[in-house]
Amino acid sequence: MTPNKILGASMNAVVINKVTKVFNPDKPNQVDALLDVDLTIAPGEFVSLIGPSGCGKSTLLRLIASLIGPTAGDVLVNGKSAAQARLDQDYGMAFQQAGLFDWRSVVKNIELPLELKGWDKAKRRARAHEMLALVKLPEFAGHMPWQLSGGMQQRVAIARALASHPPLLLMDEPFGALDEMTREHMQAELLQICAASNTTVVFVTHSIPEAAYLSDRVVVMSPRPGQITEIVDVDLGSDRDEGTREADAFYDSITAIREALRGIEHAEIRGGVDDR
16 A cells, blocks of 8 residues: 655644653653654555554554543544544554454444444445455354454454444554464455555554565554654555565565664663663
8 A cells, every 4th residue: 555645734644743641640650651752644554553562552552543642742533633533433443352242243243333323224234245245254244253263253353443434444463363374364355455445554563574564664662651763664565465475675674674673672771771
C-alpha cells in the first residue's frame, strides 16, 4: 500500500501531536508511559509500532482509539478528535485474542458492529457474507467460533473489524499467538484485505520480520517513557507475497529495523539504564 500525498491535517488518517501519557500522576505508582510523541499517518498507509516491552506501543494504540485520553497533547483521527472518531465508529480494532462471542455464529459475530450501528437485518447479513468472502471463509458462516482454528478465528475477527467500512484498523499483536506458518499466511491475507478495502492500519508487534513484511513505515520506540527514536521506511512494493520474504530488500529492511532497536539498547547501556 502506498500512502497518499499529505495536503493538510484534514487529509491525514492519524495525527499525534506532542502526546504525553502518565498513569497515576503524583502517586507512588506513577508510570510515565509516553513523552512528547509526534506521528502523522497518511490514508492507506500501513504503519507498525515496535520497541521493547513496556515502551508504550499499546498505550499509543489505545490513545488513537480514545480508549484512554492523553495527559498532554492531541490525537486526531480523520481530521477530528479521537473521541469524536470513536463515537463515529471511524475505526475497527483487532487484538491478539480474536475475542469472538462463542454463543454467536461466525456470521452473527461479524454482524455485531452493524447491529450496534442500526443496520437492518438484510443489509448486515449481506455485508457479513461479503466480508466472509473477503477473508476466504464463506462456507463457515453458520459455524460457531470454537469450531474454527486459531487462524480462522483471527480472520473472522478482522472481518468483524472491517465490516462497517472503517477507514482505520487498529491492531495489537493480532497474530502473536499463532504458529509461524499460520502467522505468515495471515500476514499475507491481511495485506490483501487492506489493499482491497483501502484501509489505513496501525499495527503493534514485537516481531521484526512481521513489521518489515507488512509495513510502509516502522515506528521504533524507546523504553519507558516511550518516545519515537526512528522511523524506518520499508520499500518492498505493494504486491508482497512469499517471494518477498526471500528478497534482498526484505532482509535489508529487517537489518535497518534491528539496528534501530540496537541503537536503543546501546543508548540504555551508555546511560546506565537497564529496563529489560
